[in-house]
Amino acid sequence: MHDQYLAATIASPRGGKPNRREVSLTASVSSSPESLAPRRWIAHLDMDAFFASVELLKYPELRGEAVVIGGGRLQQPVLQPDGTRQFARMRDYVGRGVVTTSTYAARAFGVFSAMGIMKAARLAPDSILLPADFEAYREYSTRFKQAVANLAPVIQNVGIDEIYIDLSEHGDGAPAFAARLKAAVFDATGLSCSIGLAPNKLLAKICSDLEKPDGLTILHPEDIATRVWPLPAKKINGIGPKATAKLAAMGIVTIGELAQADLGMLRTQFGDLYTGWLHQAALGIDDRPVQTSRETKSVSRETTFERDLQVVRDRAVLSEKLESLCTRVAGDLDKHALAGRTVGIKLRFEDFSTVTRDITLPSATADAAAILRATRDCLRRVPFEKKIRLLGVRISTLCDPSQSTRQAPAQAELFPAL
DNA sequence: TCTGGGGTCCTAGGACCC
DNA sequence: TCTGGGGTCCTAGGACCC
Numbered sequence: 001m002h003d004q005y006l007a008a009t010i011a012s013p014r015g016g017k018p019n020r021r022e023v024s025l026t027a028s029v030s031s032s033p034e035s036l037a038p039r040r041w042i043a044h045l046d047m048d049a050f051f052a053s054v055e056l057l058k059y060p061e062l063r064g065e066a067v068v069i070g071g072g073r074l075q076q077p078v079l080q081p082d083g084t085r086q087f088a089r090m091r092d093y094v095g096r097g098v099v100t101t102s103t104y105a106a107r108a109f110g111v112f113s114a115m116g117i118m119k120a121a122r123l124a125p126d127s128i129l130l131p132a133d134f135e136a137y138r139e140y141s142t143r144f145k146q147a148v149a150n151l152a153p154v155i156q157n158v159g160i161d162e163i164y165i166d167l168s169e170h171g172d173g174a175p176a177f178a179a180r181l182k183a184a185v186f187d188a189t190g191l192s193c194s195i196g197l198a199p200n201k202l203l204a205k206i207c208s209d210l211e212k213p214d215g216l217t218i219l220h221p222e223d224i225a226t227r228v229w230p231l232p233a234k235k236i237n238g239i240g241p242k243a244t245a246k247l248a249a250m251g252i253v254t255i256g257e258l259a260q261a262d263l264g265m266l267r268t269q270f271g272d273l274y275t276g277w278l279h280q281a282a283l284g285i286d287d288r289p290v291q292t293s294r295e296t297k298s299v300s301r302e303t304t305f306e307r308d309l310q311v312v313r314d315r316a317v318l319s320e321k322l323e324s325l326c327t328r329v330a331g332d333l334d335k336h337a338l339a340g341r342t343v344g345i346k347l348r349f350e351d352f353s354t355v356t357r358d359i360t361l362p363s364a365t366a367d368a369a370a371i372l373r374a375t376r377d378c379l380r381r382v383p384f385e386k387k388i389r390l391l392g393v394r395i396s397t398l399c400d401p402s403q404s405t406r407q408a409p410a411q412a413e414l415f416p417a418l
Numbered sequence: 419t420c421t422g423g424g425g426t427c428c429t430a431g432g433a434c435c436c
Numbered sequence: 437t438c439t440g441g442g443g444t445c446c447t448a449g450g451a452c453c454c
Contacts, residue, residue: 119419159454
């Protein structure tokens with residue numbers, strides 16, 4: 001009977017939201033209950049407090065301390081004449097940064113990712129504040145992923161510190177194999193990770209979080225009611241703050257409550273596709289494969305100013321920032337051997353409202369000057385009544401740069417020049 | 419005490435084609 | 437003459453994730 005969880009149907013792409021094409025497969029598959037997919041074992045491997053743990057390798061004297069990692073613009077530790085290091089303290093911070101991550105000791109004070117550093121400083125004023133060192137994190141990321149890849153080839157990159165691994169071929173040996181992976185990651189990096197092992201990605205992701213840090217959590221389909229249903233619905237990857245609030249307003253807090261919710265009631269809030277996905281997710285159903293590669297869809301750069309800027313008075317600074325962002329986007333395109341046709345800007349104002357404008361060019365480009373010209377076209381369409389907090393540049397509709405001078409599809413040329 | 423930066427995907431309306 | 441329906445592209449905004 002549990003095979004419904006394995007053979008099940010709905011799929012949710014990255015971000016957790018339903019995808020029209022995949023959902024349309026649902027009816028045909030679920031209407032034939034005898035169609036049994038082979039049992040899958042999917043592991044979700046999540047490094048424990050990754051950035052903070054890398055920092056502790058760099059600065060072992062901080063082990064056990066409450067340490068917070070902020071953005072890259074923060075003050076570096078200062079080496080003293082006596083050989084010890086002087087670290088910045090949270091209470092001395094002034095600015096607009098947010099917490100990237102924190103050690104478990106800092107989390108005990110209530111300091112978590114995405115919190116403003118100023119707010120975090122009030123909760124833990126004596127905590128140590130370190131700048132993010134992405135070069136080091138990328139280095140350790142490569143190491144742990146390579147260590148896993150040496151043993152298990154079917155890997156999906158999720159971010160710098162997370163992967164999914166398809167361990168189906170190991171059958172009953174999958175749990176023991178997952179333990180081997182943990183050991184291999186530790187050998188390669190000196191860092192611990194947590195692994196969730198389950199019949200699909202959705203459940204594996206939930207599981208890896210259940211026994212953090214240094215956990216290995218195995219979930220069988222028959223455990224869903226006891227181990228998954230009591231958890232808050234927001235533990236499902238794809239149910240964020242907005243959906244959580246809407247669910248709570250309907251009296252739905254746990255995954256179990258969501259599983260039993262009336263679909264008609266859910267539909268009044270969410271629409272057909274998301275409703276269907278919510279229901280299946282609550283039942284632990286997820287058929288998405290482990291995807292070993294994906295193509296880049298967009299490239300962007302953005303920056304938040306240290307103070308809000310005025311269009312007229314700060315025109316020179318804004319122009320300079322815009323040009324710099326375009327140059328960086330062009331550099332990223334070059335690095336990835338890509339060009340793009342749709343150039344867009346993003347503005348966030350002092351009241352945190354955000355607008356975007358974009359324009360699709362007749363042919364793809366990777367040239368900073370061409371990107372800059374396009375962003376200026378976009379900027380002309382923005383009403384400037386408020387001070388600007390953030391400026392961003394994005395390029396999408398990407399292709400191979402060898403096609404960048406090629407004419408766009410005939411249809412696009414029919415549009416009047418803007 | 420206001421909230422970074424780099425992404426993906428979905429929705430929805432209008433233009434346009436067949 | 438009037439109506440319509442499917443499909444694709446473009447644009448803007450928003451939810452969500454790490």
